[in-house]
Amino acid sequence: xxxxxxxxxxxxxxxxxxxxxxxxxxxxxxxxxxxxxxxxxxxxxxxxxxxxxxxxxxxxxxxxxxxxxxxxxxxxxxxxxxxxxxxxxxxxxxxxxxxxxxxxxxxxxxxxxxxxxxxxxxxxxxxxxxxxxxxxxxxxxxxxxxxxxxxxxxxxxxxxxxxxxxxxxxxxxxxxxxxxxxxxxxxxxxxxxxxxxxxxxxxxxxxxxxxxxxxxxxxxxxxxxxxxxxxxxxxxxxxxxxxxxxx
Numbered sequence: 001x002x003x004x005x006x007x008x009x010x011x012x013x014x015x016x017x018x019x020x021x022x023x024x025x026x027x028x029x030x031x032x033x034x035x036x037x038x039x040x041x042x043x044x045x046x047x048x049x050x051x052x053x054x055x056x057x058x059x060x061x062x063x064x065x066x067x068x069x070x071x072x073x074x075x076x077x078x079x080x081x082x083x084x085x086x087x088x089x090x091x092x093x094x095x096x097x098x099x100x101x102x103x104x105x106x107x108x109x110x111x112x113x114x115x116x117x118x119x120x121x122x123x124x125x126x127x128x129x130x131x132x133x134x135x136x137x138x139x140x141x142x143x144x145x146x147x148x149x150x151x152x153x154x155x156x157x158x159x160x161x162x163x164x165x166x167x168x169x170x171x172x173x174x175x176x177x178x179x180x181x182x183x184x185x186x187x188x189x190x191x192x193x194x195x196x197x198x199x200x201x202x203x204x205x206x207x208x209x210x211x212x213x214x215x216x217x218x219x220x221x222x223x224x225x226x227x228x229x230x231x232x233x234x235x236x237x238x239x240x241x242x243x244x245x246x247x
Contacts, residue, residue: 003218006227008068008097008207009036009234010045012177029053037063041234043097045069048090055094068097068134071122074178076101076136080118084125091129098126099134101176104141107150115150119157127166134171134207134228137197140179140187147193151200158204171228172201177210186211189221198225215240 011032015025029050036044037058044054045068054067069090072078087098100122107115119135126133137150151172158170174189174197181187188210197206208221209230218229218237231237 001219001222003215003222004040004234004238005042006218006222006229007041007234007238008043008045008209008228008230009039009041010177010209010230010232012045012047012070012073012232014047026050026053030057033057035235036065037061039235039238041065041238042228043068045097045099045230047073048086048093048095051090051093051095066096067094068099068132069095070136070176071098071100073099073101073136074176075105076103076138077105080121083118083122087122087125091125091131095131097132097134098122099136099173101136101138102150102154104138104150107153108142108146112153115153116157119154120161123158123162123170127162127169132169132171134173136173136176136209138176138179139174139189139193139197140181140185144192144196147196148200151197155201155204164203167203168205171205171207172197173207173209173228173230175210175230177230177232188212191220191224194221194224194226212237214242 015022018025033044033054043066048069051069058065071086072083123133135154154172177188179187189208194208205227207228208226212218212229212231215237
């Protein structure tokens with residue numbers, strides 16, 4: 001199994017979150033991009049302001065690594081217009097994958113039409129430009145029933161409005177990795193939650209983000225049916241080590 005082609009190597013910290021200066025953080029991003037190129041990972045996942053830099057580095061290296069970014073990250077609570085504008089800029093900068101944070105708090109409030117409209121409009125934007133779209137549902141903010149419901153909402157919206165050959169390009173994704181959980185509880189992918197996502201989002205693919213820390217855990221997720229794994233320790237996992245990262 002070429003596990004590297006399942007791994008979305010991820011660095012999403014701001015300079016403030018990393019406790020370093022902006023120019024130092026940019027160097028960390030550059031190092032992450034270069035590592036993805038050197039290791040031939042599936043994708044490098046970075047914040048929108050670094051997409052153009054990643055595109056330049058990857059093109060110059062003549063690499064097949066794809067570029068992903070996060071939209072309305074990490075809370076997903078901005079307007080549809082905000083999501084669309086941020087995604088459009090990333091498309092212009094050369095992104096391949098758009099990982100939108102769904103407005104999970106609006107969903108929990110029962111504002112289902114708002115959520116459906118965002119899913120449809122943003123997915124349409126991405127697919128029309130040949131991009132892969134992922135919807136981050138933030139499982140740590142949801143109970144099991146809500147995970148089932150929101151996965152089904154995304155699936156039903158896509159199946160009702162898009163062609164069957166487009167389904168493989170619209171993912172349901174578990175987590176941002178930035179949700180504050182109490183008492184050290186997981187804020188990334190867990191086996192039970194991922195099982196619920198797979199069962200209720202099929203035929204859409206699933207991405208497990210955060211919480212996968214070893215090669216064996218990654219293989220277990222893949223055997224469950226996960227098509228992508230987001231991790232800030234892709235090289236460690238690919239080489240059979242144990243990640244000490246929180247994501």
